[in-house]
Amino acid sequence: xxxxxxxxxxxxxxxxxxxxxxxxxxxxxxxxxxxxxxxxxxxxxxxxxxxxxxxxxxxxxxxxxxxxxxxxxxxxxxxxxxxxxxxxxxxxxxxxxxxxxxxxxxxxxxxxxxxxxxxxxxxxxx
Amino acid sequence: xxxxxxxxxxxxxxxxxxxxxxxxxxxxxxxxxxxxxxxxxxxxxxxxxxxxxxxxxxxxxxxxxxxxxxxxxxxxxxxxxxxxxxxxxxxxxxxxxxxxxxxxxxxxxxxxxxxxxxxxxxxxxxxxxxxxxxxxxxxxxxxxxxxxxxxxxxxxxxxxxxxxxxxxxxxxxxxxxxxxxxxxxxxxxxxxxxxxxxxxxxxxxxxxxxxxxxxxxxxxxxxxxxxxxxxxxxxxxxxxxxxxxxxxxxxxxxxxxxxxxxxxxxxxxxxxxxxxxxxxxxxxxxxxxxxxxxxxxxxxxxxxxxxxxxxxxxxxxxxxxxxxxxxxxxxxxxxxxxxxxxxxxxxxxxxxxxxxxxx
Numbered sequence: 001x002x003x004x005x006x007x008x009x010x011x012x013x014x015x016x017x018x019x020x021x022x023x024x025x026x027x028x029x030x031x032x033x034x035x036x037x038x039x040x041x042x043x044x045x046x047x048x049x050x051x052x053x054x055x056x057x058x059x060x061x062x063x064x065x066x067x068x069x070x071x072x073x074x075x076x077x078x079x080x081x082x083x084x085x086x087x088x089x090x091x092x093x094x095x096x097x098x099x100x101x102x103x104x105x106x107x108x109x110x111x112x113x114x115x116x117x118x119x120x121x122x123x124x125x126x
Numbered sequence: 127x128x129x130x131x132x133x134x135x136x137x138x139x140x141x142x143x144x145x146x147x148x149x150x151x152x153x154x155x156x157x158x159x160x161x162x163x164x165x166x167x168x169x170x171x172x173x174x175x176x177x178x179x180x181x182x183x184x185x186x187x188x189x190x191x192x193x194x195x196x197x198x199x200x201x202x203x204x205x206x207x208x209x210x211x212x213x214x215x216x217x218x219x220x221x222x223x224x225x226x227x228x229x230x231x232x233x234x235x236x237x238x239x240x241x242x243x244x245x246x247x248x249x250x251x252x253x254x255x256x257x258x259x260x261x262x263x264x265x266x267x268x269x270x271x272x273x274x275x276x277x278x279x280x281x282x283x284x285x286x287x288x289x290x291x292x293x294x295x296x297x298x299x300x301x302x303x304x305x306x307x308x309x310x311x312x313x314x315x316x317x318x319x320x321x322x323x324x325x326x327x328x329x330x331x332x333x334x335x336x337x338x339x340x341x342x343x344x345x346x347x348x349x350x351x352x353x354x355x356x357x358x359x360x361x362x363x364x365x366x367x368x369x370x371x372x373x374x375x376x377x378x379x380x381x382x383x384x385x386x387x388x389x390x391x392x393x394x395x396x397x398x399x400x401x402x403x404x405x406x407x408x409x410x411x412x413x414x415x416x417x418x419x420x421x422x423x424x425x426x427x428x429x430x431x432x433x434x435x436x437x438x439x440x441x442x443x444x445x446x447x448x449x450x451x452x453x454x455x456x457x458x459x460x461x462x463x464x465x466x467x468x469x470x471x472x473x474x475x476x477x478x479x480x481x482x483x484x485x
Contacts, residue, residue, distance in 0.1 A: 036157055037160050037162045039162075039414065040436060062161040062435055063350055065416065
């Protein structure tokens with residue numbers, strides 16, 4: 001499974017790419033594989049203030065719906081609206097075109113994991 | 127922790143990297159390549175499913191027919207040897223014990239195929255009824271593997287590897303045959319809304335047969351696609367649309383209930399108040415229906431969904447729901463999805479045109 005070393009993770013399978021104070025958030029390669037074909041995404045509104053640990057989005061596969069938790073606190077500054085018509089991008093490119101939303105960060109979760117620690121979590125659930 | 131049961135194909139599923147899940151006490155494949163790809167393979171070509179977890183009972187003897195007539199809602203007297211039909215077992219309160227398929231194998235011998243999660247319940251229920259008849263009832267669930275080959279290309283793909291003239295066997299036929307050199311029992315039945323055959327064989331032959339069928343071009347499919355396929359076709363699933371308190375007369379399956387004959391639960395069923403009806407729901411707004419969602423009309427609750435998914439064929443959310451019986455087809459309603467009311471429409475509980483080969 002693909003777990004890039006330059007990202008941070010939550011054990012609930014979200015990833016966080018931090019560039020300056022801007023965080024890009026999505027679900028991991030492991031998560032998209034476990035979910036199967038993604039067919040629907042519900043994203044937060046731009047401008048919404050989110051808290052780390054808050055359920056802010058929903059990703060649904062054919063079988064099931066999953067809550068997505070924000071790994072950071074801050075303001076949502078962008079959402080990946082292309083997912084409305086092409087939710088399958090989450091399966092194809094979870095770390096690229098399949099990202100979910102971006103946040104201007106004021107604080108990060110104390111529960112962030114590095115790639116090695118997340119790999120252990122994923123392998124224990126595989 | 128209880129150990130999950132495994133079918134004869136369990137090792138084969140692992141070998142082909144299927145994703146396994148618990149289903150009714152069994153460790154079963156939910157998907158191979160992906161639910162959507164498998165679903166579309168069955169709608170456009172052909173796929174195979176391991177449904178060996180389902181139960182098989184054999185009832186035989188002089189009063190086999192009389193036994194079935196009392197135990198089942200449908201009229202087994204209409205079955206000629208080599209034919210099968212859908213039927214329902216009722217309890218004494220008129221509720222539903224299980225939905226089943228009955229196959230007439232010989233003059234006085236029938237096979238009953240039951241849902242995996244209901245094998246023990248059905249066995250107790252039928253064994254008790256059997257004490258009053260001159261019949262032998264056998265639980266052969268562990269002696270059979272069952273592979274469902276489904277999709278419009280099924281007959282074409284099987285034709286070169288079977289001894290049977292498949293064209294001569296119409297829908298709901300059951301017949302012994304050789305398939306890929308293996309002795310099997312084939313039935314032109316299924317649970318996908320497509321043409322196809324369900325293939326019963328000895329457990330030790332199952333893995334070899336599965337691989338041969340895959341080589342012929344059948345896509346390997348899991349229970350995930352089986353569920354989306356049956357839902358598009360509007361077929362009920364026990365534990366969702368049916369349970370011990372359901373009433374056949376509140377569904378489109380009233381035709382199964384042949385009330386001109388006496389069967390267990392008939393009078394109780396007829397006496398039950400009929401307040402709701404099993405309907406289809408198509409989403410108009412964005413969102414995917416799931417089971418146990420509230421259906422509303424002008425803010426008032428009018429029912430609840432029993433199954434729901436995103437239809438891979440229609441690329442639209444679809445559901446089955448019990449609604450107040452007065453609600454008409456075409457009514458605009460709302461489905462409560464995570465606290466938000468999303469627009470939907472009431473429709474017939476069939477979302478695709480079902481194939482009826484040779485009917």
